Amino acid sequence: PVKDSTAAIGLTILLFIIPSKLDFLHAFDKDPTKRPTKPAPALITWKTIHEKMHWSLLFVLGGGFAIATGSTDSGLSTMLGESLSGLKGLNEIMILFIVCLFAENITELTANVAVANIILPVLAEM
Incomplete structure (x- = not known):
């Protein structure tokens, strides 16, 4: 294809x-x-x-998409979604604060592209 x-x-x-x-x-x-x-x-x-x-940009984006694909294929995204399902009963502002805090800490370890590709589908299901 x-x-x-x-x-x-x-x-x-x-x-x-x-x-x-x-x-x-x-x-x-x-x-x-x-x-x-x-x-x-x-x-x-x-x-x-x-x-x-800017070759570094190419490698950062490529690595970010590779990490995102790996997290989807390995089931990490599903596991993350299940662990965040306990947040459904909270106030929307509190959920936003917790997710932003989580995303901020994760972006210190990996590319923003990977974090967005992991977190956004999970948030869409909430």
Whole structure:
């Protein structure tokens, strides 16, 4: 099945292939002065990616999604939901305070993305 990541990778590869200038359209022109003398650079180059990309962000997000998937597959999210089911009888403000305190402490150990992916489905069931 094709997912969002497949489309994103496909478009990224196209950015490395599509030329930034349309000089190639004159490659078979009868007038030799209009023909391109050198290949046009691609829309994006590896040098640009290497210098401008914040790789740490990529690893933090990827790690966060991996932790979230692991917690879902291992049953940690279900266990967390069951342990928080005792909060249903409390005031909504008190539930909010407890969940915020819990989320704040967990984000000291792991990425915010992972915490959001773990806690939000649990809260949606409450």
